[in-house]
Amino acid sequence: QSALTQPASVSGSPGQSITISCTGTSSDVGGYNYVSWYQQHPGKAPKLMIYEVSNRPSGVSNRFSGSKSGNTASLTISGLQAEDEADYYCSSYTSSSTLPVVFGGGTKLTVL
Amino acid sequence: EVQLVESGGGLVKPGGSLRLSCAASGFTFSSYSMNWVRQAPGKGLEWVSSISSSSSYIYYADSVKGRFTISRDNAKNSLYLQMNSLRAEDTAVYYCARDRDGSYSLDYWGQGTLVTVSS
Numbered sequence: 001q002s003a004l005t006q007p008a009s010v011s012g013s014p015g016q017s018i019t020i021s022c023t024g025t026s027s028d029v030g031g032y033n034y035v036s037w038y039q040q041h042p043g044k045a046p047k048l049m050i051y052e053v054s055n056r057p058s059g060v061s062n063r064f065s066g067s068k069s070g071n072t073a074s075l076t077i078s079g080l081q082a083e084d085e086a087d088y089y090c091s092s093y094t095s096s097s098t099l100p101v102v103f104g105g106g107t108k109l110t111v112l
Numbered sequence: 113e114v115q116l117v118e119s120g121g122g123l124v125k126p127g128g129s130l131r132l133s134c135a136a137s138g139f140t141f142s143s144y145s146m147n148w149v150r151q152a153p154g155k156g157l158e159w160v161s162s163i164s165s166s167s168s169y170i171y172y173a174d175s176v177k178g179r180f181t182i183s184r185d186n187a188k189n190s191l192y193l194q195m196n197s198l199r200a201e202d203t204a205v206y207y208c209a210r211d212r213d214g215s216y217s218l219d220y221w222g223q224g225t226l227v228t229v230s231s
Contacts (some may be wrong), residue, residue, distance in 0.1 A: 003156070005178075034215045034216055034217070036215075036216070036217040036218070038157070038218070045207055045221035045222065045223055045224055046149075046157065046207075046209075046218070046221055047221075048212070048217060048219045050216060051212060051215065051217035052215055052217065055220060057212075057220050072161075079131065087156075089157050091157075091159070091216065091217075092216075093215070093216050097174075098171060098172065098173075098174060098177070099159060099161075099162070099171045099172060099173045099174070100162070100171060100216065101159050101162070101216040102159065103156060103158065103159060104156075106156040106157070110159045
């Protein structure tokens with residue numbers, strides 16, 4: 001299975017906004033609204049931040065938002081805070097594989 | 113409170129076998145698809161296997177197909193991963209995770225169990 005493409009790293013200062021991209025194909029990101037985003041702090045299990053492109057689970061800050069355009073999904077974090085520093089992964093349903101879901105390679109967010 | 117607790121990890125030699133378990137509580141286990149996701153040291157997440165609520169649908173990553181078997185016992189609220197013919201590249205933390213609503217969004221995760229394949 002081919003992973004979705006994410007930037008290896010992004011950074012921003014407290015209070016700023018950043019966007020993490022997740023690029024796939026029409027067989028995954030572009031073809032279905034089943035994109036999720038996860039946050040993972042070192043040594044911890046991942047946490048679901050966004051599901052079905054733009055929906056936030058209960059308890060997730062509204063500073064986190066998701067969107068999609070064509071084959072690229074995006075996670076935007078506004079009002080950056082120190083605790084946002086973590087790894088972020090996207091995932092998508094895919095019709096092009098025997099396993100119907102694929103992760104992105106992950107993006108390390110550094111809060112300067 | 114939803115809880116997922118993995119067990120069964122450890123050190124195993126290449127070619128060996130291991131069976132992971134995931135004990136679920138705090139929700140109606142039989143109503144949810146479940147998944148195994150792994151993370152090699154310092155690497156990203158890799159979806160390993162999925163099983164539907166009634167075990168009707170089962171999927172595997174190409175990297176483990178033919179070697180790993182996912183199963184569940186709804187009466188015992190438990191998820192399993194039988195891992196055979198283990199390789200060094202299977203070394204990872206293995207997480208079990210609940211599918212929120214069948215859309216492959218994983219809303220609850222266990223703490224993970226470490227599998228180390230080494231001679």
